[in-house]
Amino acid sequence: MAATCYGLTDISMRPIVQEVEELQNKILQMGGLVENSIRNSIQSLVTQDEQMATDVLRSEDRINQLDIEIDEFATRLLALHQPVARDLRFATAAIKINSDLERMGDLASNIARHSISFMERSSARNLVDIPRMSKTVQAMVRDSLDALARHDEALARSVLVSDDIVDDLKDSVYQELLGMLEAGTAPPAPAFDLMFIAHNLERIADHATNIAEDVLFLTKGMDVRHNRAQ
Amino acid sequence: MAATCYGLTDISMRPIVQEVEELQNKILQMGGLVENSIRNSIQSLVTQDEQMATDVLRSEDRINQLDIEIDEFATRLLALHQPVARDLRFATAAIKINSDLERMGDLASNIARHSISFMERSSARNLVDIPRMSKTVQAMVRDSLDALARHDEALARSVLVSDDIVDDLKDSVYQELLGMLEAGTAPPAPAFDLMFIAHNLERIADHATNIAEDVLFLTKGMDVRHNRAQ
Numbered sequence: 001m002a003a004t005c006y007g008l009t010d011i012s013m014r015p016i017v018q019e020v021e022e023l024q025n026k027i028l029q030m031g032g033l034v035e036n037s038i039r040n041s042i043q044s045l046v047t048q049d050e051q052m053a054t055d056v057l058r059s060e061d062r063i064n065q066l067d068i069e070i071d072e073f074a075t076r077l078l079a080l081h082q083p084v085a086r087d088l089r090f091a092t093a094a095i096k097i098n099s100d101l102e103r104m105g106d107l108a109s110n111i112a113r114h115s116i117s118f119m120e121r122s123s124a125r126n127l128v129d130i131p132r133m134s135k136t137v138q139a140m141v142r143d144s145l146d147a148l149a150r151h152d153e154a155l156a157r158s159v160l161v162s163d164d165i166v167d168d169l170k171d172s173v174y175q176e177l178l179g180m181l182e183a184g185t186a187p188p189a190p191a192f193d194l195m196f197i198a199h200n201l202e203r204i205a206d207h208a209t210n211i212a213e214d215v216l217f218l219t220k221g222m223d224v225r226h227n228r229a230q
Numbered sequence: 231m232a233a234t235c236y237g238l239t240d241i242s243m244r245p246i247v248q249e250v251e252e253l254q255n256k257i258l259q260m261g262g263l264v265e266n267s268i269r270n271s272i273q274s275l276v277t278q279d280e281q282m283a284t285d286v287l288r289s290e291d292r293i294n295q296l297d298i299e300i301d302e303f304a305t306r307l308l309a310l311h312q313p314v315a316r317d318l319r320f321a322t323a324a325i326k327i328n329s330d331l332e333r334m335g336d337l338a339s340n341i342a343r344h345s346i347s348f349m350e351r352s353s354a355r356n357l358v359d360i361p362r363m364s365k366t367v368q369a370m371v372r373d374s375l376d377a378l379a380r381h382d383e384a385l386a387r388s389v390l391v392s393d394d395i396v397d398d399l400k401d402s403v404y405q406e407l408l409g410m411l412e413a414g415t416a417p418p419a420p421a422f423d424l425m426f427i428a429h430n431l432e433r434i435a436d437h438a439t440n441i442a443e444d445v446l447f448l449t450k451g452m453d454v455r456h457n458r459a460q
Contacts, residue, residue, distance in 0.1 A: 075322050082312040092305050095325055174422070181411070181418035188411035188418070192404070195422070199429070 016081045023073055023094050030066045030101045031145040033059065037108035038141060038204060042134040045115040045127065045197065056112035063105040070098040093214045100207040104141070107200045114193040122190035128176045130197055133169040136162060137205045144211040153219045159212035166205040173198040246311045253303055253324050260296045260331045261375040263289065267338035268371060268434060272364040275345040275357065275427065286342035293335040300328040323444045330437040337430045344423040352420035358406045360427055363399040366392055367435045374441040383449045389442035396435040403428040
């Protein structure tokens with residue numbers, strides 16, 4: 001039977017090792033798109049570039065499309081290859097990592113929206129600790145995806161440690177903004193925008209942490225959620 | 231072989247219909263715990279009951295434990311029964327719904343933390359539109375779980391419609407709080423708490439929407455994410 005169309009029959013004839021590799025590549029492709037969105041959403045705020053923020057919002061469609069594609073691919077892999085052991089763990093982890101990445105894309109869009117709102121409501125350049133916070137978060141996202149690509153347990157563990165640093169940075173952003181509001185040295189509306197941007201960055205870090213936990217589950221077969229020793 | 235211990239061999243001997251039913255029951259049990267946490271987190275704010283908020287934080291452990299149990303149960307079901315068609319869709323949907331519920335539990339804990347902080351920082355009783363917003367969100371959560379239990383497509387659809395109402399209510403809470411801050415009629419710190427409570431409620435509604443979309447996927451076999459006609 002010639003494989004003239006790409007369908008269920010087609011995929012089932014390919015060896016599972018190839019399917020798992022393709023699933024991983026799709027996840028990493030999704031990861032690349034999401035990393036771009038996060039970087040550009042913050043860059044738009046730092047450089048006051050409204051067009052860049054609008055481009056982030058536009059890239060949501062492609063991310064959402066890949067989200068559905070990856071879910072379907074993983075489900076089809078489960079149905080047709082009925083994997084066991086490591087491949088089964090990878091397919092179920094892929095479904096969760098995909099959902100984390102899709103939400104990180106949403107959070108980057110939220111940042112882009114608040115970046116536009118901040119530009120429109122304020123000429124202030126004081127972004128408090130947000131640029132530093134975003135550098136740490138972007139490194140966490142990159143490291144969690146590199147850890148997945150290279151099955152690198154030590155790198156995945158380093159992501160878990162960084163999550164605490166991000167929580168501290170977020171608290172310091174809140175305190176600084178609150179202090180400025182209480183002293184009357186910042187108008188409330190743009191301060192709200194910066195606070196939500198910090199909040200969205202913290203949530204992106206949480207999702208990078210979820211991915212790192214899934215990588216540890218894959219490499220070690222252990223579940224570190226909700227009970228991690230660092 | 232007598233089933234003296236509950237292990238892999240044991241589960242594989244039970245018919246898949248029974249396993250799927252047990253998985254659904256576990257999800258609904260998790261849903262019940264999460265519903266309680268959401269209701270009590272808001273109730274603690276309305277009645278200024280710090281103990282109730284602390285109890286919400288304490289119930290996180292049980293929710294996190296069930297999260298891991300359900301993931302393991304679903305993965306084991308996939309491994310041992312290698313389900314196809316509807317059962318396969320249900321097992322993969324269960325992994326996603328479980329992750330949504332776990333996050334809703336986290337968000338209820340966030341609300342409880344802000345409720346405690348609000349009580350400590352303010353004797354104000356003006357909760358703006360938050361009680362009304364929380365009623366709508368709680369109904370969405372209940373309906374999404376009822377839709378799952380009864381495979382009720384119409385009820386799942388109604389959840390998608392309510393999500394827009396919640397977004398509007400959140401915007402009105404923000405505008406009201408911003409107006410009070412700009413007029414200097416509210417201190418910033420408790421206003422921040424209320425704003426984050428509204429934000430967490432909105433995110434709970436998003437997760438209820440995800441569950442409703444998964445129910446539609448299960449009942450109709452269609453994917454309504456990212457492209458829904460209402």
